[in-house]
Amino acid sequence: MSVTVRRAIPEDVPFLVGLVTHEDVAPYFAGVRATTEEEVAGQVARSLAEPEDYGVMVFAVEGERAGTATWERVNRRSEIASVGAFAVDPAFRGRRLGDEAARVLQRHLIREVGLHRLQLEIYAFNERALAHAERAGWVREGVRRKAYRRGDEWVDGVLFGLVAEDLDR
Numbered sequence: 001m002s003v004t005v006r007r008a009i010p011e012d013v014p015f016l017v018g019l020v021t022h023e024d025v026a027p028y029f030a031g032v033r034a035t036t037e038e039e040v041a042g043q044v045a046r047s048l049a050e051p052e053d054y055g056v057m058v059f060a061v062e063g064e065r066a067g068t069a070t071w072e073r074v075n076r077r078s079e080i081a082s083v084g085a086f087a088v089d090p091a092f093r094g095r096r097l098g099d100e101a102a103r104v105l106q107r108h109l110i111r112e113v114g115l116h117r118l119q120l121e122i123y124a125f126n127e128r129a130l131a132h133a134e135r136a137g138w139v140r141e142g143v144r145r146k147a148y149r150r151g152d153e154w155v156d157g158v159l160f161g162l163v164a165e166d167l168d169r
Contacts, residue, residue, distance in 0.1 A: 003100040005108055008044045008056040008068070015065045016040050016056070024090045033085060043070070052113065059088070059101040066092040067101055071109060071118070079116035081109060086120075086129070102136035110164050117163050123148065124156035133160050137167070 008016060017040050019025060020033060034040050040056075047056040052073070059067035067088040071081045083105070088098040109115045120138055122129045134140065138160035146154035 002062065003066075003097060003104055004060050005057050005101060005104045006060065007047055007051065008058045009048070010041065010044060012058050012065065013037055013041050013044060015058070016044070016068055019068060019087050019089055020085070022090060025087045057105060059097070059104075061092065061097060065089070066097055069101070069105055071105075073115070074119075079114065081113075081115045081118055083109075083118050083120045096135075098132050099136045102132070102138075106137065106162055107167060110162075110167060117161060119162075120160040121157045122160070123150070124158050125150075130158060138162050139166060 014037070017035065017037050020040070021035050034043050043056050047054055047070075054073070055071045057069050057071070058065055059069070067086070069083060069086040071083045073079075073081045086098070086102065088101070106118060109118055120133060121144065122133060124130070124143065139162060141159045141161045144157040144159060147157045148155050
């Protein structure tokens with residue numbers, strides 16, 4: 001299975017909206033996530049306008065869209081980016097596509113964009129995403145205790161990081 005990662009274009013907006021609003025995906029995203037065509041189109045436009053600082057990415061398998069992730073440079077001096085909104089279309093689950101897509105994105109951001117460090121935060125209740133992160137090479141760095149309100153309760157955020165040296169393990 002060959003996974004490619006590319007920057008989203010306006011024609012991807014309906015796919016992205018369908019993915020982030022899918023009933024098996026939406027509960028795991030932050031409450032402030034873009035979900036309308038207008039909001040997602042705005043993110044895609046920003047990604048195209050700021051290619052060194054922000055990205056809405058699409059994962060594909062044999063040319064077919066299969067998932068997405070975003071990234072944003074959060075520290076220019078230290079070359080740090082936060083990665084988030086990682087989602088695989090439920091139709092592609094169970095094939096470890098997400099693991100390969102994450103590794104392709106990591107290599108792209110560190111080796112091609114030139115970032116030094118990537119960071120990621122996952123809700124502690126999202127066991128599938130936590131297992132995926134570790135399989136994909138992310139290094140667990142800590143927990144942000146009771147950091148986020150989800151409905152009527154506070155939930156933890158699990159912090160992960162990755163630097164160039166981690167790619168070679």
